[in-house]
Structures are given as C-alpha cells and as structure tokens.
Amino acid sequence: MADQISENQSQNASNSGVTAETPASNNPLSRKLKKVLDTRLDNDKDTLEALKALSTFFTENTLRSRRNLRSDIEKRSLVINEEFLSSFRKVKDQLDSVYEDVRAMNDCCQDMTDRLKTSQSQTRDLINQTTQLQAESSKLHLRMKVANAFLTKFQLTEAEIRALKGGRDSHSIGKEFFSAVKRVKDIHQDCKILLRTNHQTAGLEIMESMAVYQEAAYERLYRWAQAECRLVTNDSPDISSTLCEAMAALQDRSVLFKYTLDEFCAARRSAIVRSFIDALTRGGPGGTPKPIELHSHDPLRYVGDILAWLHQVCASEHEHIGSLLRMCSKDGLEDTIKGALTPITEGLCRAFKVRVEQVLVSELTPVTLYKLENLVQFYTVTVSEMLDKNAAMVDTLNDIKSLSSTLFYNSLTCHTSKLLDQVELPTEELAPPSSLMSSLSLLQDILSCKDSAVLSAEHRQQDYQKILRTVVEPLIQMCTVSASRLNTIEMAVYMVNCLHQQQVVLSLFEYTESHLELIQAQIDAHLDTLISEDASYILNKLGLAVIYSNMQKTSSNASLLPDMGAEAIKSAMVKFDEFMVRPDNYHFYQMSLLKANKHRDIIGQQACVLLLTVYELIYKCIHTPEQGYSHPHSILPRTPQQVKTLLHLS
Numbered sequence: 001m002a003d004q005i006s007e008n009q010s011q012n013a014s015n016s017g018v019t020a021e022t023p024a025s026n027n028p029l030s031r032k033l034k035k036v037l038d039t040r041l042d043n044d045k046d047t048l049e050a051l052k053a054l055s056t057f058f059t060e061n062t063l064r065s066r067r068n069l070r071s072d073i074e075k076r077s078l079v080i081n082e083e084f085l086s087s088f089r090k091v092k093d094q095l096d097s098v099y100e101d102v103r104a105m106n107d108c109c110q111d112m113t114d115r116l117k118t119s120q121s122q123t124r125d126l127i128n129q130t131t132q133l134q135a136e137s138s139k140l141h142l143r144m145k146v147a148n149a150f151l152t153k154f155q156l157t158e159a160e161i162r163a164l165k166g167g168r169d170s171h172s173i174g175k176e177f178f179s180a181v182k183r184v185k186d187i188h189q190d191c192k193i194l195l196r197t198n199h200q201t202a203g204l205e206i207m208e209s210m211a212v213y214q215e216a217a218y219e220r221l222y223r224w225a226q227a228e229c230r231l232v233t234n235d236s237p238d239i240s241s242t243l244c245e246a247m248a249a250l251q252d253r254s255v256l257f258k259y260t261l262d263e264f265c266a267a268r269r270s271a272i273v274r275s276f277i278d279a280l281t282r283g284g285p286g287g288t289p290k291p292i293e294l295h296s297h298d299p300l301r302y303v304g305d306i307l308a309w310l311h312q313v314c315a316s317e318h319e320h321i322g323s324l325l326r327m328c329s330k331d332g333l334e335d336t337i338k339g340a341l342t343p344i345t346e347g348l349c350r351a352f353k354v355r356v357e358q359v360l361v362s363e364l365t366p367v368t369l370y371k372l373e374n375l376v377q378f379y380t381v382t383v384s385e386m387l388d389k390n391a392a393m394v395d396t397l398n399d400i401k402s403l404s405s406t407l408f409y410n411s412l413t414c415h416t417s418k419l420l421d422q423v424e425l426p427t428e429e430l431a432p433p434s435s436l437m438s439s440l441s442l443l444q445d446i447l448s449c450k451d452s453a454v455l456s457a458e459h460r461q462q463d464y465q466k467i468l469r470t471v472v473e474p475l476i477q478m479c480t481v482s483a484s485r486l487n488t489i490e491m492a493v494y495m496v497n498c499l500h501q502q503q504v505v506l507s508l509f510e511y512t513e514s515h516l517e518l519i520q521a522q523i524d525a526h527l528d529t530l531i532s533e534d535a536s537y538i539l540n541k542l543g544l545a546v547i548y549s550n551m552q553k554t555s556s557n558a559s560l561l562p563d564m565g566a567e568a569i570k571s572a573m574v575k576f577d578e579f580m581v582r583p584d585n586y587h588f589y590q591m592s593l594l595k596a597n598k599h600r601d602i603i604g605q606q607a608c609v610l611l612l613t614v615y616e617l618i619y620k621c622i623h624t625p626e627q628g629y630s631h632p633h634s635i636l637p638r639t640p641q642q643v644k645t646l647l648h649l650s
Contacts (some may be wrong), residue, residue, distance in 0.1 A: 222256040229264040233271045248327035269347040299359045307379040342391040349396040369408040416474035430494040430593045432501045440505045447509045464511040492526040535610035543572040551621045580646045608647045616640040
C-alpha cells in the first residue's frame with residue numbers, strides 16, 4: 001500500500017511539473033491537493049508508520065474498501081481503546097490493592113513509632129546508664145591491659161623464678177637461668193625510668209625485689225662457677241660455653257668475678273705444677289717426649305727444654321684463660337688475662353729456679369755460660385710479653401738472667417785475671433803467646449754463638465761492648481806486661497803481632513768498631529817506633545847518620561868537619577846506591593818476625609820516606625856554596641826526585 005502511494009506521488013509529481021507550466025489556480029482544493037502532492041513521505045516517519053499500520057488490515061484496494069476505510073479505522077481505534085481500558089482497569093485494581101497495603105503499613109509503622117517513642121522515653125535512663133557502664137568497661141579493660149603489660153615488663157614469671165632459684169635441680173645452670181638473670185637486670189634498669197615519673201614508690205619496691213632476686217642468682221651462679229673451676233685440672237681442660245657465659249655474667253660483680261677467676265687459677269696452678277714434675281721425671285704420654293731430667297748432663301739442652309716447656313705452658317694457659325673469658329667485655333681483657341697468669345705460673349717459680357741455678361753454678365765454660373745467658377734472655381723477653389710485669393715468674397726469669405750474666409762475666413774476669421797473674425814471656429819469634437791465642441779463640445767462640453741471634457740488635461751491641469771491655473783490654477795489658485823486658489824494637493814487633501792478632505779476630509764481628517780503633521791506634525804507635533828505629537838502623541849501616549848529624553850542627557864550612565869530606569860522602573853514597581837496589585837487605589832482622597806483610601811494607605816504605613828526607617837535606621847542604629864543597633854534582637850525582645823514583649815512592 002505504501003509502495004502504491006509512493007508510485008502515485010511520483011506520478012503526480014511528474015504531472016504537477018506539467019501543470020506548473022499552466023497558470024496557477026486559486027481553487028482551495030487545488031492548493032490542498034498540491035500541498036499533499038508536494039509532501040515528501042521519505043522524511044515523514046509518522047506518516048510512514050501510519051501507512052504501515054494501515055497496510056495490515058487494508059488488504060484490498062476496492063471502492064468499497066476505500067469507502068469503508070474511515071469506519072474501519074474508527075472501529076479499530078475503538079477496539080484498541082477498549083483493550084487499553086481493560087488493561088488499565090486491571091492496573092488500577094492492583095494499584096488500589098497496593099495502596100491499601102501501603103496504608104496498612106503506614107498505620108503499622110505509625111503505631112510502632114508511637115510505641116518506640118514511648119519505649120524511648122521509658123528507657124532513656126537505662127541507655128544512659130548502659131553507655132556509662134560500657135565506657136567504664138572500656139576504661140577498665142584498658143587499665144587491665146596496662147596492668148598486664150606493666151606486670152609483664154616489671155615482674156618475673158613463675159618459670160623465671162624457678163630458673164633463678166633452681167628448684168630440685170639447683171646444682172645445674174642452663175640457658176633459662178641466664179635468660180632469667182638478664183630479665184632481672186633489664187627490669188632493674190627499667191625501674192630507673194619509673195623513678196623519674198610519679199611511680200617512684202612502685203619503682204623502688206620493684207627494684208628492691210629485683211635486687212633480692214639478683215643477689216640470690218649471682219650467689220648461686222658464683223657457687224656453681226667455683227665448683228666448675230675446681231674441675232679444670234686436666235692438661236687440656238674442656239671449658240664449657242656455660243662456664244664462659246657465667247664468667248661474662250659475673251663481670252657485673254667484680255668481687256665474685258675475681259674470686260671465681262682465682263679459683264680457676266688455683267686449679268690451673270696445681271695442674272701445671274703436676275705437669276712440670278711429670279715433664280721432668282716421666283715425660284710425655286707413652287714416653288714421648290722423654291723426661292727432661294734425662295738430659296741433665298747437657299746444660300744447654302736441659303735448660304733449653306725447661307724454658308721451652310715453660311713458654312709452651314704460658315702460651316697454653318694464656319689461651320685457656322682467653323677461652324674462659326671469651327664472652328666477657330673486651331675492655332681490659334688482656335690485662336685481666338696477664339693478671340690471671342701471674343698466680344698460675346707462680347707455682348713453677350721455685351722448682352724452675354732451683355734446677356736452673358744448679359746448672360748455672362756448676363763448673364761451666366764461659367762459652368756455655370754465654371749461650372745459657374742468651375737463652376735465658378730470649379725466653380725472659382718472650383715470656384714477659386705474656387705476663388704482668390710484676391709477676392713472680394718474670395722476677396724469677398730476671399733473677400736467673402742476672403745470675404747467668406754475673407757468672408759469665410765472672411768467668412771471663414777470672415780467665416783474664418789468670419792471664420795477668422801468670423804472664424807468658426815472649427818467644428824468640430816474637431809471636432803472640434799461646435795464652436793470647438787461646439783467649440782470642442775463646443772470645444771468637446763467644447761472639448760466634450748463634451744463640452745471640454735471637455736477641456735484639458740493641459741487646460747484642462750492649463753484650464758485645466761489655467764482653468770486649470772484659471776481655472780485650474786485659475789482653476792488651478797482658479801483652480804489654482809480657483813485652484816489658486824486651487828492647488824497643490822487639491817490644492814494638494811483639495806488640496804489633498799481638499795487637500794484629502786481636503784485630504783480625506775482632507774484625508770478624510759487628511759492634512767492635514770502638515775497640516778496633518783503639519787497637520789500630522796502638523798498632524800505629526808501635527809502627528811509628530819501628531819506622532824510626534828502622535830508619536836509624538839503615539842510616540847507621542849506610543854511614544849517613546854521622547853526616548846527617550854534622551850537617552844539622554853547622555850552617556857553613558861543613559866540608560872541614562871530620563868525616564864530612566867529599567870522599568867520605570861519596571863512600572856513603574855508594575852504599576846508598578846499593579841500598580836503593582836491594583833495600584830489603586838493610587832492614588833490622590826483627591822486621592822479618594812481623595806476622596803481617598802489610599806492616600813490613602808500611603815500615604819499609606815509611607823508612608824510605610825518612611831516608612829521602614835525610615838525602616834531601618844532605619843534597620841541599622852540599623849544593624850550598626857556604627858549605628865549601630866543590631863539584632857537588634860529582635859527590636851527589638842524583639837529585640832527590642831521582643832518588644824518590646828509584647825508591648818507588650809516590
């Protein structure tokens with residue numbers, strides 16, 4: 001139907017285009033028709049919907065259908081309105097029912113509201129009272145929490161009290177005990193905060209009760225620790241961590257801590273005294289190592305083994321005490337350990353000192369005594385580092401060191417005194433005496449001791465200086481006394497040989513510079529004597545002594561003096577030429593007795609220097625016209641420079 005209408009509209013539109021060319025008509029019907037035909041149904045949705053609804057019942061486009069269309073539409077509209085009315089009637093009935101229900105509910109609610117207002121007015125006091133009670137209950141609950149927290153913080157539990165008192169098992173200490181002690185200590189500290197508030201009374205009462213618990217706990221801990229310390233008597237004691245924790249806890253009670261440590265020291269003292277006796281007489285487990293007394297015939301090994309055992313024991317006991325106090329505060333711990341070692345090692349002092357002194361006072365050689373002194377010195381320094389400076393063992397070691405040093409220097413002094421009392425006379429070879437050689441061998445053995453290497457450089461220097469003063473100076477004195485009956489040349493040769501031998505020995509060692517300088521000065525003095533004597537001997541042998549002496553006495557006409565003629569001088573110069581060719585044949589025979597070639601070379605060279613000086617004087621005097629010598633070049637054909645060259649003087 002809508003399609004037909006659209007078609008008709010299209011057709012009418014085309015027709016209207018034709019009619020538009022004709023003059024417009026003023027007929028209303030025409031205008032209305034034109035308006036209908038000009039309407040565009042594509043954009044009129046209401047019209048389209050109406051046409052679609054019309055197509056549902058307008059099925060036949062007949063004349064009758066078109067005439068009855070209006071009535072059909074009105075009938076259909078009436079039917080629809082009746083259906084709408086019927087449907088709304090049901091809705092109205094339901095709304096009426098709902099209205100009745102709502103009104104009933106409103107009445108009920110109003111009734112309940114009235115009743116609630118009545119009840120509220122009647123129960124207002126009860127509600128207020130209930131609210132107050134609830135508020136008080138909350139406050140009480142909060143107070144209860146605070147009280148419980150206070151009790152938890154400032155009171156001990158039953159388990160902690162049992163741990164402190166010990167109960168049936170009062171002889172054992174465990175982790176629960178230390179936890180309880182720490183808890184008591186913390187509570188005691190926390191009470192100091194209470195004393196700063198308004199709860200001073202409670203704070204004081206709690207502090208008093210905690211102090212009682214604390215003192216009882218420390219007393220029990222002290223008794224237990226004392227009993228445990230009495231048991232540490234083995235060579236390698238097993239120190240439990242519980243005992244270490246007990247010592248750490250007892251640090252808060254310095255007196256109890258000291259008494260407990262003294263108990264440990266007493267137990268260890270008796271243990272190491274027993275171990276020392278066993279080491280001396282029985283040896284180690286199974287006989288290894290062997291008893292120290294088996295080596296009593298060897299002083300060095302015997303004393304060395306005792307000192308080594310003592311050092312080992314000091315180190316072991318230092319470690320044991322350190323293990324016992326490992327949980328204690330580190331402040332001053334090393335001083336505490338050293339202080340504890342003092343009574344432990346004190347028990348060894350007498351037995352140790354007696355045995356070492358027995359060895360020292362026996363007939364020992366100076367070398368053995370020096371080795372023992374160095375050994376004792378080394379262990380004195382080593383052991384003293386682990387002990388307190390006022391320890392009895394340190395004093396004992398210092399006494400033994402002083403005794404060994406005294407005996408050693410007494411032995412050296414006795415040896416040198418014997419040399420001075422029984423001075424050995426020089427032999428014809430003017431060689432160093434056997435007593436000097438044996439003394440120098442002894443000195444060399446002493447200074448060569450390897451044991452002195454363990455000492456510091458300062459100690460070695462002090463020892464060497466003292467030893468050299470004790471030995472070298474008396475040896476020089478002995479040589480001087482021994483050479484006192486010899487003539488000048490023999491005495492000088494003998495002293496140079498003796499001093500040179502000492503110089504050779506001392507030059508092998510350090511810290512001998514001062515004595516080497518002293519010896520060298522004396523050697524130089526004796527060499528000067530020998531040089532002077534040798535030069536005088538050669539001058540006399542060459543016949544130049546008289547000529548030199550006369551020329552020193554006169555300033556003119558020397559040729560007129562006896563033995564100062566040209567022939568006499570020429571004869572002396574012939575001998576002088578022979579001397580320059582073979583100078584070794586003109587020295588005194590004692591020069592061959594000098595042991596050191598360098599000394600012979602020095603004497604020979606310096607004597608030639610003196611002879612050159614004499615020749616220069618003679619040469620100058622002869623070439624002086626006032627002396628009255630004619631043809632001086634024939635008397636002395638060589639100049640001093642030529643003589644110097646021939647004598648190989650630089």
